[in-house]
Amino acid sequence: MVEFRIRRFNGEETYWQSYEVPVKKGMTVLEGLLYIKENLDSTLAFRYSCRMAVCGSCAMKINGKPRLACETQIAALKSDRITIEPLDNFVVIKDLVTDFEGFFKKHEKVKPYLIRDDISYEKPVELIQTPAELKAYYDFTLCLKCGACYSVCPAASTRDILGPAAITAAYRFCMDSRDRGGDERVDIIISDDGAWRCHFAAECSEVCPKQINPAKAVQKMRVKAAIRSIKKIFRW
Amino acid sequence: MSVSGWFRISGRSPFSLAFSLHRITGIILLIYLCMHLTYLTSLTDKTGQTYEKLISTTISPTFLPFDILLVLCGLYHGINGLRLIVHEFGFAYEQRRAILAMSVVIALAVWIYASYVMYKIVVGG
Amino acid sequence: MKVQYDIVIVGAGLAGMRAAIAAAEKSDKLSIAILAKTYPIRCHSVCAEGGTAAVLREDDSFDLHAWDTVKGSDFLADQDAVEFFVREMPKEILRLDNWGCPWSRREDGRIAQRAFGGHSVNRTVFAADRTGFHEVHTLYERMLMYDNVDRYNEYFMTNLVIEDGTVRGVSAIELKTGELVFFEAKAVILATGGAGRLYGFTTYSHQVTGDGMAIAYRCGVPLKDMEFFQFHPTGLVPSGILISEAARGEGGHLKNKLGERFMAKYAPKMMEIAPRDIVARAMWKEIVEGRGFDSEHGPYIALDLTHLGEEKIEERLPLIREAAIKFVGIDPVEEPLPVRPVAHYTMGGIHTNMWTETPVKGLYAAGEVACVSIHGANRLGSNSTAECLVFGRVAGEKAAEYAMNAGDNHIPDSFVKEEEKRIYDELLGHSGDESPYQIKRELNETMDKNVWIFRDEKGLKEAVKKIRELKERYKNVEVRDTSKRFNMDLQSTIEIGYMLDLAEVVAMGALLRTESRGAHYRVDYPKRDDENWLKHTLAYYTTEGPVFDYIPVKITKWQPVERKY
Numbered sequence: 001m002v003e004f005r006i007r008r009f010n011g012e013e014t015y016w017q018s019y020e021v022p023v024k025k026g027m028t029v030l031e032g033l034l035y036i037k038e039n040l041d042s043t044l045a046f047r048y049s050c051r052m053a054v055c056g057s058c059a060m061k062i063n064g065k066p067r068l069a070c071e072t073q074i075a076a077l078k079s080d081r082i083t084i085e086p087l088d089n090f091v092v093i094k095d096l097v098t099d100f101e102g103f104f105k106k107h108e109k110v111k112p113y114l115i116r117d118d119i120s121y122e123k124p125v126e127l128i129q130t131p132a133e134l135k136a137y138y139d140f141t142l143c144l145k146c147g148a149c150y151s152v153c154p155a156a157s158t159r160d161i162l163g164p165a166a167i168t169a170a171y172r173f174c175m176d177s178r179d180r181g182g183d184e185r186v187d188i189i190i191s192d193d194g195a196w197r198c199h200f201a202a203e204c205s206e207v208c209p210k211q212i213n214p215a216k217a218v219q220k221m222r223v224k225a226a227i228r229s230i231k232k233i234f235r236w
Numbered sequence: 237m238s239v240s241g242w243f244r245i246s247g248r249s250p251f252s253l254a255f256s257l258h259r260i261t262g263i264i265l266l267i268y269l270c271m272h273l274t275y276l277t278s279l280t281d282k283t284g285q286t287y288e289k290l291i292s293t294t295i296s297p298t299f300l301p302f303d304i305l306l307v308l309c310g311l312y313h314g315i316n317g318l319r320l321i322v323h324e325f326g327f328a329y330e331q332r333r334a335i336l337a338m339s340v341v342i343a344l345a346v347w348i349y350a351s352y353v354m355y356k357i358v359v360g361g
Numbered sequence: 362m363k364v365q366y367d368i369v370i371v372g373a374g375l376a377g378m379r380a381a382i383a384a385a386e387k388s389d390k391l392s393i394a395i396l397a398k399t400y401p402i403r404c405h406s407v408c409a410e411g412g413t414a415a416v417l418r419e420d421d422s423f424d425l426h427a428w429d430t431v432k433g434s435d436f437l438a439d440q441d442a443v444e445f446f447v448r449e450m451p452k453e454i455l456r457l458d459n460w461g462c463p464w465s466r467r468e469d470g471r472i473a474q475r476a477f478g479g480h481s482v483n484r485t486v487f488a489a490d491r492t493g494f495h496e497v498h499t500l501y502e503r504m505l506m507y508d509n510v511d512r513y514n515e516y517f518m519t520n521l522v523i524e525d526g527t528v529r530g531v532s533a534i535e536l537k538t539g540e541l542v543f544f545e546a547k548a549v550i551l552a553t554g555g556a557g558r559l560y561g562f563t564t565y566s567h568q569v570t571g572d573g574m575a576i577a578y579r580c581g582v583p584l585k586d587m588e589f590f591q592f593h594p595t596g597l598v599p600s601g602i603l604i605s606e607a608a609r610g611e612g613g614h615l616k617n618k619l620g621e622r623f624m625a626k627y628a629p630k631m632m633e634i635a636p637r638d639i640v641a642r643a644m645w646k647e648i649v650e651g652r653g654f655d656s657e658h659g660p661y662i663a664l665d666l667t668h669l670g671e672e673k674i675e676e677r678l679p680l681i682r683e684a685a686i687k688f689v690g691i692d693p694v695e696e697p698l699p700v701r702p703v704a705h706y707t708m709g710g711i712h713t714n715m716w717t718e719t720p721v722k723g724l725y726a727a728g729e730v731a732c733v734s735i736h737g738a739n740r741l742g743s744n745s746t747a748e749c750l751v752f753g754r755v756a757g758e759k760a761a762e763y764a765m766n767a768g769d770n771h772i773p774d775s776f777v778k779e780e781e782k783r784i785y786d787e788l789l790g791h792s793g794d795e796s797p798y799q800i801k802r803e804l805n806e807t808m809d810k811n812v813w814i815f816r817d818e819k820g821l822k823e824a825v826k827k828i829r830e831l832k833e834r835y836k837n838v839e840v841r842d843t844s845k846r847f848n849m850d851l852q853s854t855i856e857i858g859y860m861l862d863l864a865e866v867v868a869m870g871a872l873l874r875t876e877s878r879g880a881h882y883r884v885d886y887p888k889r890d891d892e893n894w895l896k897h898t899l900a901y902y903t904t905e906g907p908v909f910d911y912i913p914v915k916i917t918k919w920q921p922v923e924r925k926y
Contacts, residue, residue, distance in 0.1 A: 011846050026599070026689065038798035042850040043842040047399075049566040052602045052684060054494050055403040064247035071687050093537055094847040100400060101514070113502040114461035121386055124455035128470035134463060141463050141495065145402055154255060157241060176461060200323050201255035202332065203248065216329040223326040 002074060004032055006044070007085040008095045017041075023074050029082065030058055030069040046096040053209060056144030059151075060096050061085040066148035068209045087151035103147055106162050110170040110188050115181025127178045137175035140168055140217055142210045149204035149214050161193040164204040164214035171217035174224065186221070186228045195222045250336055258316050261309040268306055300358050304351045308343075311350070315343045362542050363772065366394040366511070367764040368757075369531050369546035371518050371573060373397035374404035375493070375749035376728025376756070377552035378500040383757025384764075385507035391761055394544060396513035396533055398568065398852070401501050405554055405566040406749065409493025410605035410680060411477060412485035413750070414743040415450035418474070421482045423447045428919060430744060433479045433636050434737025435879035435889065436921035437586070437897070437914055442715040442733045444917060446751050453750040454486050462499040463488050475677075476610045477742045479636035479926075485743040490607050490680045493746060516542065517852050518572055520780055521549065521580045521724070522772050528723040529770045532780050536852070539845025541781055547767040548723045548760035551577060552753065555707035555729040556863050558856075560813075561805030563704040564596055564603040573730045575859035577711050578866070582719050583899040583910075585732040587709035587863070588870035591740055591880045592814050594640040596703025599658035600688055604681055604700055606742040608693075609633040611677050614665045615644065616697065617652040628926040635926040638739040638880040641702040645814045648701070656699065663697035670694075702814055706745060708736045708880065709867075712899060717756040723763055723770075727756035734897065737914075738879020789851050793837040797854040800831050800838065804857075804864055812868050817884045821872040828864045829906070835861055866900045866907045873909060874898065891921050 004019045019040050021032045030048055037044050047057040051070040058069040063083050074082065090098035119125070149164040150156055156163050170189055174182045189195045195218055202215040242256040275294075279287050293299070319339045322328055328335055368384050370377050373395050381395045397404065416426050426447040431438050458464055458472065465473045465487050477485040488495040504510055515536040522529040522543075530545040556571030557563045578584050594615070595604040609615070615633050617623050627643040628635035644662050647653055653660035666674060671694045674682055678693075685691050685698050710732035717725045717733075728749040735748050807827045811820035835858060842850035876890035877883050895914055900907040 010844065028688075037849075037853075038796075038802075041841075042796075042798070042853075043844075045842075045847050045849045047403075049399055049403050049568045050405065050408050051567065051600065052408065053687070054407045054491065054680075055399075055566065057399065057403045097847050099537075104400065104514075108505050113506055114459065116459070119459040121456070124452055124459050126455050126472060127458050129464075129466055130470040131466050131468065133470075134466055138463055138489075141498070142491075145400075152252070154241065154252065158239070173461065176463075178458075178461065198324075199255055199258070200251070200320050202251035203255075206249040206251070213329070219324055219326050219329060222324055 002032070002079075003081045004036060005081055005083045006095070008044070009086075009092045011094065014092075025075070027074050028070055029062055029067075029072045029074055029084070032074055032082070033069060033084075045094045054144065056146035059087060059146035059148045059209070061087060061151070066151050066207050068146060071209065087147050089151045089153065089156045090147065098147070100147065102160070103145070103150060103163070103165070106166040107145065107169055110162065110166050111181060111185050112166075112169040112173060114173065114176065114179050115184060116179065129177055133177040136177070137172050139212050140172035140175070142212050143168055143172075143214075144210060146209060148207045148209060152203040152207050154201050154203070155197045155199060159193065159197065161197040162189070162191075164198075164218055167195055167198075167221050168212065168214040168217040171221050174221070182224070183228065186224050189221050190225045190229060195225050198222070251332065254316060254336060258313060258320075261313040264306070264309045265313055295358060297359060300354065303354060307350050307354070308347050311343045311347050315339050362540065363545055363777075364394070364542065365392075365545045365769065367391045367546070368393045368548045368550065368760050369544045370395040370550045370552060371397070371531055371533075372404075372552035372554060372728070372730070373401035373512070374406035374552060374554055374728065375496055375500065375746060376730075376753035377550070378497070378504050379750050379753030380550050380552060380727055380757035380760070381504055381510050382500065382507065383754040384761040385510050387758055387761035388765065389507070389509050391509060391764060393510045394513055394546075395504075395510060396516040396518070396531075396544070398515060398517040398536070398572070400514045401504075401512065402497055404497060405569050406746070407494040407497045408564070408566060408603065409496075409746050410490045410603060411607045411610070412475065412487035412492045412743040413450075413454065413496070413746040414477065414480060414484050414741070415454045415486055415747065416447060416484060417451055417454065417472065417486070421484050424918075425481060426450075426484065429480050430735065430741055431737070431919050432924060433739055433741040434734075435739055435924055436891070436895065436919070437589075437734065437737030437878060439715070439734050439915040440917040440919060441915050443735055445715055446735055446748065449751045449754070450747050453747070453754070457496060457499055457750075460499050460503040462495050465489060475607065476634060478606050478609065478631075478634045478640070479741040480743070485610070487607070490605055490678050496746060496750075513542075517855075518553070518576065519784060519855065521576050522776055523580050523721055523724070524773075526720075526722055528721055530772045532772075534784065534852075536847050539848055541784060543772050543777055545770050545772050546723075547764040547770055548725065550717075550756045550760050551711060551724070551726040551730050552728045552756070553730045555710070556860065557704055557707060559804065559808050559860050559864050559867065560590075560704035561809045562596065562601050562701070564593060564601055565704070570856035571707075571859050571863045572856065573726070574710055575862045577719070577724070577726070578862060578900070578902050580721075581902065582721055582724070583712045583901050584866055585709055585712040585897050585899055586734060586738075586870075587707075587866045587900060588874055588898060589708035589738050589880050590704055590812075590867065591637060591706035591708060592641040592702040593637055593705035594644055594702050595664055595700040596705070597685065597689060598656065598661045598699040598701050601703050602684055602688055603703070603705065604664060604684075604698060605678070606634075606637070608664060608666060608678055608681055611673065612669055614668070615640070616663045616665055617647045618654050619652060623647055623652070631926040636739060636741060637705075638882075639926060641814055641880075642882060644702050649815070654699065659701065661699040661701045664700045665697040666693040667695065667697065706740055708732065708734070708738065708740055709870075716759050717752050718759065723767065725756040725760050727752040738881060788854065789840055789843065789845070789848070791838065791840055793839040795834050795838045797835070797838045797840075797857045800835055801857045801860070804828065804831055804860060808864060808867075812871055815882055815884050816871055818872065821868055824868040825865065825872060828861060828868055832861050832865070862902075869907055870898050870900060870909065889924075895921065
């Protein structure tokens with residue numbers, strides 16, 4: 001038996017509630033939460049879907065660190081008490097469900113799509129990309145938009161900023177050999193809440209479930225932003 | 237996380253802790269800077285008497301511990317700052333652990349030497 | 362609250378988002394809403410791993426892809442639709458490339474293709490082993506470019522509004538606040554996915570509960586071929602997580618307890634990459650006859666990848682390796698993986714024609730929720746993501762054409778009042794003594810036991826009886842969470858209601874079909890019976906249960922032959 005201590009919120013007040021969960025070998029935290037929902041207390045609200053770490057729904061703070069509940073083995077936490085809280089830096093809607101509208105709006109802001117004016121919708125043509133060119137940006141395409149990086153970013157805790165995930169998405173497209181919209185995106189990153197807000201606490205890279213190193217992407221975007229800023233000054 | 241989060245230790249990576257220390261030492265240095273400027277602008281008389289009085293107060297065994305801590309803050313903030321400059325120019329991300337360890341070791345080593353020198357000056361011997 | 366749109370798309374997976382893009386490309390004057398019960402990139406489509414089939418190179422042909430699909434469907438697929446489908450696929454691959462999808466490449470920089478079960482040529486385009494994930498993110502990101510597409514995230518559909526054989530709109534709960542929102546629409550596209558959570562051991566995400574299918578069915582739209590459920594050969598034991606067909610496509614071997622590559626007995630030419638229903642039945646036969654391994658989570662077969670080597674596994678199958686290590690603690694580089702056939706795809710669905718039109722005017726369905734039928738009695742791997750792309754586009758274009766010529770629609774206030782009463786008075790805070798989760802557990806148990814790979818009359822009759830009993834008990838169900846704010850208890854309870862309706866159609870359809878075809882195998886009728894059963898099953902809703910009818914299969918080029926691999 002393991003104690004699941006969960007920080008809950010019902011729209012008005014925050015409170016803690018504990019549940020005793022029988023643990024079998026190989027059981028994940030998500031399975032524990034589903035046990036609670038289906039057998040003990042069906043009012044508990046939390047997001048989940050794929051249970052195989054590709055959808056990013058179940059990111060939450062487990063024993064102080066943001067993780068995906070579906071891929072966290074209860075046994076691996078080596079504790080009789082599992083403390084579960086919603087992600088930091090997000091507004092809580094209910095229990096472990098946080099508001100992601102702002103997060104996705106920031107992603108949208110950096111123009112995270114291939115920008116190219118010579119492609120035709122009616123008559124598409126294959127674009128050539130070598131395996132080496134693919135490798136240059138592939139790792140950054142694996143972002144689940146789970147929000148773990150944003151929740152640990154110290155810059156995001158005191159101010160609403162673009163955040164590691166959005167900037168990584170921008171970098172992914174800037175590094176895609178098929179893209180022609182790099183300058184447009186860098187201009188957005190130069191903004192007041194963009195790449196300059198990073199002070200390399202690099203906690204985002206520590207907690208990313210796919211280990212895609214958002215801190216690296218942000219630093220690389222800084223360099224692009226700096227070069228672009230200088231170029232702009234001299235063109236005046 | 238907010239400002240109170242700077243002081244939390246559990247569940248944070250060394251980089252995040254280094255960030256917090258950078259902020260805290262930065263604030264300490266800023267306060268010191270203000271004090272130092274006040275100190276200097278008070279030396280307006282031409283006789284050197286105010287200077288002698290202030291020096292005899294501040295360069296003394298009672299003030300030594302504060303000076304040693306101040307030097308630690310300054311060294312840490314400066315050397316960590318250099319580390320950040322390297323990374324923020326897009327270099328050596330993969331070697332960040334080694335560079336952080338190296339920065340801390342260098343800061344500590346220089347600090348120990350500097351403390352020794354200051355100790356000799358103030359306490360003598 | 363009422364909102365008005367030209368087109369409302371329910372479901373933001375591959376088919377739904379492709380439809381939104383297609384409609385927006387058709388005209389930027391159309392107002393399009395796309396609503397889904399999760400954020401678009403959390404859809405079940407992201408779980409797809411293996412790839413998307415398309416004819417791209419000279420060594421392949423449309424006729425060959427169509428033939429592979431028709432043969433794979435055990436001749437139940439409508440051949441005119443299949444011929445259309447294979448011709449539209451290549452452009453979809455190229456469009457995704459143009460929109461930024463990170464397709465895996467050959468050395469010369471052109472899009473790579475790999476072998477897949479049932480395809481006679483290597484035509485499966487892939488992006489490492491996360492093809493669905495990359496396609497979804499690419500479509501989502503492309504969809505962001507269109508200003509006339511409004512996204513309604515975390516809106517859970519509760520009903521369709523149909524009057525005089527024409528669709529008028531959709532009602533949905535905004536999960537954040539728990540309020541009902543009524544979308545008045547000229548055209549509605551359903552792209553809500555399959556119904557895999559009817560089963561307990563399944564590859565599906567938790568959210569795949571057949572919402573669109575059940576609602577359309579209750580509103581009088583017939584469901585087609587629901588008895589055909591695909592059982593994918595390799596589901597990781599015990600979670601059911603899919604081990605992609607690509608593991609076998611890249612050279613994995615299936616071995617029984619005696620260490621034999623037993624597929625030599627069942628499909629000597631294609632071995633492990635024979636079509637899924639054949640491999641699944643072979644594996645289940647081995648298990649039933651006692652040649653499976655035993656474990657505390659039930660019997661299993663060994664999937665051996667150890668001979669491929671670490672480099673090849675890391676390059677072509679990284680997600681599979683990660684999943685195996687994380688969810689079972691086994692590294693496929695070192696040891697074989699425990700797998701068992703698992704419920705994986707719903708061939709059946711809402712009855713549509715080749716243009717995604719349903720019998721209701723203005724109502725379209727695309728993707729897994731629909732049954733055109735392309736896949737007939739058994740789907741080939743890498744044809745589902747393909748179907749979503751092609752028919753998502755068709756639905757978007759057809760809905761756009763229809764909406765551009767249609768007048769505004771209104772949802773009558775009487776419907777609003779009725780729906781509010783149904784949701785808030787009769788369901789939310791309904792006190793009873795049945796736990797919806799207990800009902801779901803029993804439903805899963807019955808489906809796993811009696812409506813599985815090997816079916817017989819006795820088992821199916823038992824299943825139908827049990828499902829009817831569960832439906833009675835469901836009337837007394839309790840929703841313990843009485844608040845409106847993000848009430849997942851209410852959502853789950855409503856979903857379980859959908860699944861009960863669908864389970865009845867599946868079990869009864871299986872009981873009535875006295876032959877074996879594709880994925881539907883009757884132990885008491887083991888042969889395919891083209892004389893009596895070369896036809897599609899249609900199920901219509903009545904308050905006493907489903908009523909069945911049959912329609913012929915469209916044959917253009919290929920007469921049914923024996924299906925041997």
